[in-house]
Structure formats: structure tokens, C-alpha cells
Amino acid sequence: MTEVESPSPEIMLTFYNRLYPFKSIFAWLNHSHKPGRLFTHREFAFTINTSGGEAYLRYNSFNAADELKKQVCTLNPTRFEIGPVYSAKPRDRKTLRPGALQPELRELVFDIDMTDYDPVRTCCSDADICKKCWPFISAAVKVLDRAIREEFGYEKLLWVYSGRRGIHLWISDKAAMELTDIQRKAVVGWLGVVQVGKDSSKKLNVRNAGTLPPSLQAALQELRTVFPALILRNQKLFASEEGYLDLLKCIPDSKMADKLSSKWEDSRGTSEERWEELLGEAKKNQNVWNAIEDVILMYTYPRLDAEVSKHRNHLLKAPFCVHPKTGRVCVPVDPHTVDSFDPSTVPTVGQLLRELDEMGNSNGEETKADWEKTSLKPYIELMNNHVRTVIDVKHEEDMTW
Amino acid sequence: MFKGGQTTSPDVSLPHVTNSHLLSYPNTLNFYERPPLFDVTVEEFETCALDRLRILAEIESSLARNRNWDELSTVTKTQCDKYLPLNSHRSIRFTDLEAERKKDHLSHFVLRLAFCRSEDLRRRFVKSETLLFKVRYEIALTEDREAFLGSRDFNWTIVPSQEQTQLKEDLERAFIGSKSEFERTKYYKVKWTRVPDLVEKRKVFLKGGWAYVPTKEQSSIVFHEFESHLEKTLETTARLLPRLDEDTRLLPILNNISQGFLAGVSSEWAGASGSDNADEIKAEMIDEIARRSFPLCMRMHHEKLRKDKHLKHFGRLEYGLFLKVLGLSIEEAIVFWRKSFSRIEDDKFNKEYKYNIRHSYGLEGKRANYPARSCIQLLAPGSSEHGCPYRNFDEDNLPTTLISVYGPQGLRSSDIREVTDTVKGKHYHVACTRVFELTHASCGVNKGDGIGGGESVTHPNQYAARSMELRKPKESKDAMQVDP
Numbered sequence: 043m044t045e046v047e048s049p050s051p052e053i054m055l056t057f058y059n060r061l062y063p064f065k066s067i068f069a070w071l072n073h074s075h076k077p078g079r080l081f082t083h084r085e086f087a088f089t090i091n092t093s094g095g096e097a098y099l100r101y102n103s104f105n106a107a108d109e110l111k112k113q114v115c116t117l118n119p120t121r122f123e124i125g126p127v128y129s130a131k132p133r134d135r136k137t138l139r140p141g142a143l144q145p146e147l148r149e150l151v152f153d154i155d156m157t158d159y160d161p162v163r164t165c166c167s168d169a170d171i172c173k174k175c176w177p178f179i180s181a182a183v184k185v186l187d188r189a190i191r192e193e194f195g196y197e198k199l200l201w202v203y204s205g206r207r208g209i210h211l212w213i214s215d216k217a218a219m220e221l222t223d224i225q226r227k228a229v230v231g232w233l234g235v236v237q238v239g240k241d242s243s244k245k246l247n248v249r250n251a252g253t254l255p256p257s258l259q260a261a262l263q264e265l266r267t268v269f270p271a272l273i274l275r276n277q278k279l280f281a282s283e284e285g286y287l288d289l290l291k292c293i294p295d296s297k298m299a300d301k302l303s304s305k306w307e308d309s310r311g312t313s314e315e316r317w318e319e320l321l322g323e324a325k326k327n328q329n330v331w332n333a334i335e336d337v338i339l340m341y342t343y344p345r346l347d348a349e350v351s352k353h354r355n356h357l358l359k360a361p362f363c364v365h366p367k368t369g370r371v372c373v374p375v376d377p378h379t380v381d382s383f384d385p386s387t388v389p390t391v392g393q394l395l396r397e398l399d400e401m402g403n404s405n406g407e408e409t410k411a412d413w414e415k416t417s418l419k420p421y422i423e424l425m426n427n428h429v430r431t432v433i434d435v436k437h438e439e440d441m442t443w
Numbered sequence: 444m445f446k447g448g449q450t451t452s453p454d455v456s457l458p459h460v461t462n463s464h465l466l467s468y469p470n471t472l473n474f475y476e477r478p479p480l481f482d483v484t485v486e487e488f489e490t491c492a493l494d495r496l497r498i499l500a501e502i503e504s505s506l507a508r509n510r511n512w513d514e515l516s517t518v519t520k521t522q523c524d525k526y527l528p529l530n531s532h533r534s535i536r537f538t539d540l541e542a543e544r545k546k547d548h549l550s551h552f553v554l555r556l557a558f559c560r561s562e563d564l565r566r567r568f569v570k571s572e573t574l575l576f577k578v579r580y581e582i583a584l585t586e587d588r589e590a591f592l593g594s595r596d597f598n599w600t601i602v603p604s605q606e607q608t609q610l611k612e613d614l615e616r617a618f619i620g621s622k623s624e625f626e627r628t629k630y631y632k633v634k635w636t637r638v639p640d641l642v643e644k645r646k647v648f649l650k651g652g653w654a655y656v657p658t659k660e661q662s663s664i665v666f667h668e669f670e671s672h673l674e675k676t677l678e679t680t681a682r683l684l685p686r687l688d689e690d691t692r693l694l695p696i697l698n699n700i701s702q703g704f705l706a707g708v709s710s711e712w713a714g715a716s717g718s719d720n721a722d723e724i725k726a727e728m729i730d731e732i733a734r735r736s737f738p739l740c741m742r743m744h745h746e747k748l749r750k751d752k753h754l755k756h757f758g759r760l761e762y763g764l765f766l767k768v769l770g771l772s773i774e775e776a777i778v779f780w781r782k783s784f785s786r787i788e789d790d791k792f793n794k795e796y797k798y799n800i801r802h803s804y805g806l807e808g809k810r811a812n813y814p815a816r817s818c819i820q821l822l823a824p825g826s827s828e829h830g831c832p833y834r835n836f837d838e839d840n841l842p843t844t845l846i847s848v849y850g851p852q853g854l855r856s857s858d859i860r861e862v863t864d865t866v867k868g869k870h871y872h873v874a875c876t877r878v879f880e881l882t883h884a885s886c887g888v889n890k891g892d893g894i895g896g897g898e899s900v901t902h903p904n905q906y907a908a909r910s911m912e913l914r915k916p917k918e919s920k921d922a923m924q925v926d927p
């Protein structure tokens with residue numbers, strides 16, 4: 043990626059002061075415009091730079107959006123994280139009797155990180171991403187978004203770009219907020235197909251007597267369409283010897299695998315040609331056909347960081363924070379247009395402040411908030427649209443009377 | 444073996460016993476939704492709770508020992524038959540079904556009182572009670588099970604056949620089992636959060652937050668319902684409990700019970716009686732028996748006594764009572780202690796120690812029959828210097844001690860890790876039990892056998908008695924071989 047900048051403390055402070063959408067974040071967490079437990083009993087954690095390195099300040103809580111903003115502008119953290127709603131205010135922790143501070147409610151969250159795709163990624167490694175590998179993430183968004191809505195029935199999903207190489211999902215439905223850790227673990231078990239960190243050449247074990255369960259059948263329909271461009275054209279995974287041998291390891295017919303292997307040994311075939319050849323052979327054998335479907339899942343199915351989702355008390359970086367390495371803002375992503383989302387066009391904090399400066403000099407629209415004058419605007423609007431769906435209508439009505 | 448409940452075909456010809464006289468307990472299965480409202484004596488209150496506790500403690504210990512479901516179920520069934528039998532109305536045994544079920548009912552509620560006080564106790568109680576319910580549910584008669592399912596509202600929707608037809612393709616894809624089984628199955632619809640175990644393993648079809656549970660997985664809903672119902676009521680009980688604290692008769696009993704559970708053991712091991720051992724134990728045999736058959740706590744007393752020629756007060760008391768129950772007569776005990784305290788003059792021994800030895804045998808003072816200390820008591824803080832060594836020795840000391848003490852009995856350094864891992868998990872009695880198994884492998888004891896029938900160690904005398912019993916036949920055989 044071209045523009046990489048580590049933002050200075052001054053830039054961060056201006057960003058928090060003038061652009062960060064504290065009101066939107068507040069309403070989103072609180073499900074209402076009037077402060078309630080969902081906000082006041084919520085944990086915030088700040089990461090700040092100190093002379094000796096980084097410090098991590100946990101168990102902060104605030105009575106209102108202004109209070110949060112004031113503290114953020116005082117501490118000027120490099121980023122901050124959001125935790126669960128506790129049985130008491132986290133900041134009173136030291137005065138509570140032992141055990142009185144228990145996590146009670148929490149958005150159901152997911153974290154997908156590109157580094158977990160390294161075994162199936164040839165274009166970049168570690169923290170880098172490019173246009174060739176971002177489709178892994180967009181495929182994950184589409185598969186999970188559908189599964190969570192259709193299978194679990196949740197509706198209030200917010201996808202947020204993590205600022206560098208991954209994506210977060212926050213689910214704010216009341217029923218999702220109330221899930222116990224055991225139930226969260228069950229969701230992860232249901233959605234998890236590819237074990238992150240495990241040997242990637244290991245076979246999947248997801249079929250009942252040869253049949254894929256309906257949830258994975260639906261995922262396969264989606265991933266089938268992603269596979270050729272992503273795995274064959276972008277990543278060219280079967281062009282190398284190592285790559286096609288990994289593929290052939292998944293084929294349960296050893297005769298067929300040997301035949302293809304010796305054929306490919308001396309040829310300079312592309313991944314697409316080899317995949318076509320394999321499909322041609324596989325049409326004759328249902329077992330092999332199943333194995334090929336499993337290969338599609340293995341190479342493209344979302345890789346979840348299970349620990350993040352399993353525990354209510356796990357903290358996750360707040361939307362609209364700035365990634366400290368790239369300077370990019372963690373903006374919401376619309377799952378319907380995720381295919382055209384390009385991380386390299388996400389505004390950096392430096393760019394936003396330049397835009398502010400330029401606008402400031404030109405005359406005019408004084409009534410507008412600062413963010414409306416910058417390229418952050420569409421993202422905050424996306425957030426506010428989401429917030430409107432999260433606001434508990436009935437609750438709001440009670441409040442006004 | 445314990446499927447006997449379901450295969451009662453010979454009984455079918457027997458006249459069907461009517462349930463009408465069991466109206467208060469029509470079924471072996473109970474969700475314990477109504478508290479017992481009958482009078483009980485304090486003794487009943489305590490004994491029935493202790494009996495149930497033995498079962499729950501064995502379930503906990505099975506979990507700590509990673510027993511699989513079949514093993515856990517067998518062990519639990521054995522314990523139930525022993526302490527808390529629940530026969531079906533079709534049982535050919537002559538039993539008072541009403542009394543059995545009443546005891547089951549009462550004991551559950553007593554333990555609720557004992558275990559509602561802390562988060563940890565509640566969690567452990569719910570877990571083992573739910574497993575106990577599972578075991579009983581699986582062995583219950585089909586008719587009992589069905590009657591039970593009909594007896595309360597489980598808040599599930601039976602999926603109408605029209606909907607089932609509409610969803611046929613998806614349901615079939617999600618179904619684990621044969622096609623003919625699928626054709627027969629019914630579906631129950633519940634919020635997915637009520638069957639997290641089935642969701643986690645993708646054993647159901649999910650749509651819009653509803654789980655479609657096939658008949659064969661229906662029990663998961665029941666078990667989860669049992670669990671969450673018990674969780675909720677325990678919290679309510681905890682809030683109401685302060686009122687009960689005024690009853691001074693019950694409080695010490697409840698404390699005693701919950702303490703035992705915390706220690707991971709059930710209760711006093713009552714079976715220890717010296718007269719069981721046909722061969723009288725002589726003072727000079729103790730060294731040999733200690734080497735072969737003592738648990739680590741008593742072996743430590745013995746080693747210390749040999750090294751220092753002395754033991755401090757609590758050590759003497761603990762070890763003395765243990766030897767008494769082991770079968771050492773008062774005369775032999777006096778010989779044993781007199782020789783052991785070799786640095787002490789006769790005069791001082793007779794004045795200061797003899798009385799105490801006789802006292803512990805109930806021959807002086809109150810003349811009470813003092814029982815030997817159980818594992819619960821040894822695990823309690825401030826017993827003797829070392830109490831339970833598994834609990835009180837540090838990480839370096841325990842492995843060294845184990846090897847030097849039990850190496851000659853077959854304990855290898857490669858076994859130590861397993862023992863210390865168990866100790867780290869605070870399952871001291873499990874560690875002790877495992878050492879018993881390892882050091883009695885030559886007597887044919889396998890992993891999981893415990894001190895017989897899969898039971899874990901709950902009392903040092905139980906450990907020693909079982910060990911001596913195991914070693915005996917081999918010893919007498921050896922003796923015969925050398926005898927011309």
C-alpha cells in the first residue's frame with residue numbers, strides 16, 4: 043500500500059476533538075439517546091504511549107458521551123477498546139465487594155484477520171494486504187453475514203474495517219447481547235469450519251454420510267463463485283509444485299492423484315488449467331467430487347479468531363479508531379458493497395485533517411459539523427443509519443413520556 | 444448390565460402395578476420443582492444428604508479423571524444403587540418406591556441449601572446434578588420417560604407436518620442418521636440458545652434463530668432445561684437463605700456437607716473397623732505395612748516418627764487413630780509407641796503418652812470411640828503439620844517425595860507428571876487415587892479402578908484397608924512357596 047503513516051499525537055488529538063463521532067458511538071452502544079446501563083456500565087480500555095512504551099488502562103467507564111470525549115481528549119490514546127456491560131460500573135471496581143463486577147451483556151463480536159490466511163495466500167504475508175487477497179475478507183463477510191441473519195436470525199450487524207488487514211463484526215440484537223459464554227462458544231462451533239493455526243492440509247470433517255449440512259451448502263454456493271478468481275487467478279495456488287501437491291493430498295482417490303501428479307510434474311500448467319483437469323476427472327466419482335467441494339471450503343471459508351467471540355469480557359477496538367501503524371480510520375463497511383470496498387481508499391487521519399484545513403479556508407457552510415466536510419462523511423452516515431436500527435424504539439418512546 | 448431397566452420383557456406378563464398410590468411421586472424422574480413439605484428428623488436430613496453427596500462426589504471425581512460417558516454412567520449407577528436407589532414401578536424387587544423417591548426428593552433439596560452459597564459451589568452442584576439426571580434419564584423406562592415429558596411444559600413446538608414437508612430437504616441434510624430413521628422422526632422447535640451443545644456440533648437445522656431438534660436429540664432440550672432451571676432456583680435459594688441461618692440445628696450440618704464437597708470427597712468412611720482384618724496386626728509389622736499400603740499422608744507421619752523418634756501432638760493423634768482403625772489393638776499400640784519414642788524414659792512415657800493413647804482408644808476420659816481423620820478433615824486448614832501432602836507440599840517437594848516413597852511400589856518418574864497435573868487442578872483425592880492405582884498395578888489394579896469399583900479415596904484407612912486386602916493373597920501365596 044502506498045500511503046502509510048504513523049499519526050503524531052497532535053494529529054490524533056485534533057482528530058478526537060473535531061472528527062471522532064462520539065455521539066454515534068454512544069447511541070450505538072447505548073441503544074438509546076438517553077444514557078442507560080448499556081453505556082454507563084460499559085468498560086472502555088485505552089492504549090496510550092508512554093516514555094517506557096505502551097500502557098493499557100482498563101476498567102474505565104463513563105456516564106455520558108461528553109465524559110468519554112473529555113477523557114479521550116485528555117489521555118489522547120493511540121486507540122481504545124470496548125468491552126462488556128458489567129453488573130456495576132467498571133470504574134467503581136475497587137470499592138465493590140469481590141465478585142460484584144460480572145460481565146452481563148455484550149455485542150456478539152467476530153474478528154477476521156488476514157494473517158490467518160497466510161497458508162493459502164501467496165501475494166502478501168503478515169500485515170500486508172492487497173487487492174489480490176482482500177477478496178478473502180469480502181468472501182468471509184458475505185458468508186457470515188448471510189449465515190448470521192438467516193440461521194441465527196440476528197439483524198443488527200455492523201461490519202468494521204480494522205484499519206489494516208482484517209475486519210470486525212459487531213452484533214447488537216438484544217438476544218445476541220444476552221448470550222452466555224457457553225452459547226457464544228456454540229456459535230463459534232457452528233460457524234467454524236477451518237481451524238485457524240491447525241495444519242492447513244488436514245481434511246475437513248463436516249459431512250454427515252457424505253452430505254454437507256444446509257448451512258455449509260449455502261456457504262459453498264457463495265464460495266464456489268469466489269474460488270476461481272481468488273484462488274486460481276489471484277493467488278495461483280496450484281501453479282507451484284508445493285501448491286498442487288497440497289491440493290492432491292485432499293483427493294481420496296490415490297490413483298487419480300498419482301496420475302495428475304505425474305502429469306503436472308513436467309508441465310507448466312496454470313492453476314486454472316490444473317483445476318479444470320481435476321474437475322474433469324472428478325466428475326466420474328462422487329467421493330472425489332465431495333472432496334473438491336471440501337477443497338473450496340478449506341481454501342476460502344472464513345477463518346475466525348475464536349477466542350474473541352467466545353468470551354463476553356473480550357475487548358475489541360472501537361469503530362472509527364485510527365490504526366496506529368497505517369493511520370487509516372476503522373470505518374464501517376456495507377456488506378452489500380464489500381466486493382468493491384478497497385482498503386487503500388479508506389481515509390487516513392492525516393488526509394482528513396488536510397481536508398479540514400482546506401475547507402476551513404474556503405468560506406461558508408458554518409452550520410455543518412466538521413466531519414461532514416471531509417471524506418469521513420459517507421462512513422459516519424453509514425454508521426448513523428445503523429444506529430437508527432439499533433435504537434430501541436419502544437425504549438425511546440418510554441423515555442419521551 | 445444396567446440397561447436392565449429397559450429390557451424388562453419378562454415383566455410384561457406381571458400384573459401392571461398401578462401408580463395411583465404414588466401420586467406424589469409418579470415417576471423416577473424429577474425436576475424438583477416443588478420443595479418437600481413433609482416433616483423430617485435432623486438425622487434423616489443429614490443422612491439422606493450425605494448419601495446423595497457420595498454420588499455427586501463420585502460424578503465430580505469421574506470428570507476430574509476424564510472418565511468417558513459409559514464409565515461415568517456405570518460408576519454413577521453403582522453408587523445410586525448403593526446409596527439412593529430409585530426403582531421403577533415395574534421393578535421385581537420388593538421396595539418401598541414412595542420412600543425411595545421421597546429420599547431422592549429430600550436429599551436434593553438439602554443439598555441445594557448446602558450448595559447455594561457461593562458461585563463455585565452452585566456451578567459444581569448444577570453440573571453434577573445435571574449429569575446425575577442424565578444418567579437416570581437414560582436408564583429410565585421408556586414409559587416413565589414419556590410420562591415425565593408429558594408431565595410438564597417444556598415450551599417446545601412440535602413442528603407441524605406441513606412445515607416439516609416444506610423444510611424436508613434442509614432437515615434431511617442436517618439429519619445425522621439413516622434415511623429410514625429420518626422418515627420416522629418428529630421435530631421440536633426451540634430457540635437455538637436452549638440447545639447450545641447441539642448447535643456447537645451442528646446437529647440441528649437452524650433457521651431464523653430456531654433450532655429444529657429431531658426426536659433422538661430431544662433429551663438435550665430436557666437436560667439443558669434441567670440445568671438452567673436448577674441454576675435459577677439456586678440463585679433464588681441463595682437470596683432466601685439468610686432466613687434459614689436462624690435455625691442453629693441445620694447450619695452446622697449444611698456447613699459440614701458443603702465443606703466435604705469442596706474437598707472433593709463425600710463423607711466419613713464408615714467401613715473402617717479393625718475387626719475386619721482377620722490377622723491381628725502386631726507392632727513390629729507396621730514398618731512393612733507402611734511401606735506397602737499407606738497413603739502418603741500417613742506414610743509421612745511414619746517416616747517422621749522413625750526419623751525424629753517423636754511426633755508432635757496433632758501428628759500423634761492423626762496417626763494414632765489411623766493405626767487404631769487399621770487394626771492395631773491397644774496393647775500393640777502401646778508397644779508400638781513405646782518402641783518408637785526410643786529417646787524417652789519409661790517413666791515419662793507412662794505419665795505423658797500412655798494416657799493419651801488409651802484415651803484415643805476410648806479407654807479413658809469420656810470413653811468415646813474417636814474415629815480416624817477423613818480426607819475432608821486432613822484437607823481442612825490447620826490439621827497437622829502436613830495434613831494432606833498432595834495439597835500442602837510444594838511443586839518440587841511432592842514429586843521427590845512420591846518417587847522416594849512409592850518408587851519401590853512401581854511408581855515411575857514418567858507417572859509423576861499426571862499426578863502433579865491433577866494436583867494443579869486441585870483434585871487432591873484424585874491424585875491420591877491415581878497413585879494408589881499406579882502402585883497397585885502389580886495386584887491387577889488398572890487405571891480408573893480406584894480403590895475398587897472406580898471409587899476414589901476419601902479416607903486414609905479406606906486406602907490402607909484396600910491395599911492390604913489386595914496384597915494379602917499374594918503374600919500368603921509367597922508364604923506357601925517358602926513353606927516346605
Ligand SMILES: [Zn+2]
Pocket residue numbers: 165166170171172173174175176
Ligand atoms: Zn495480497
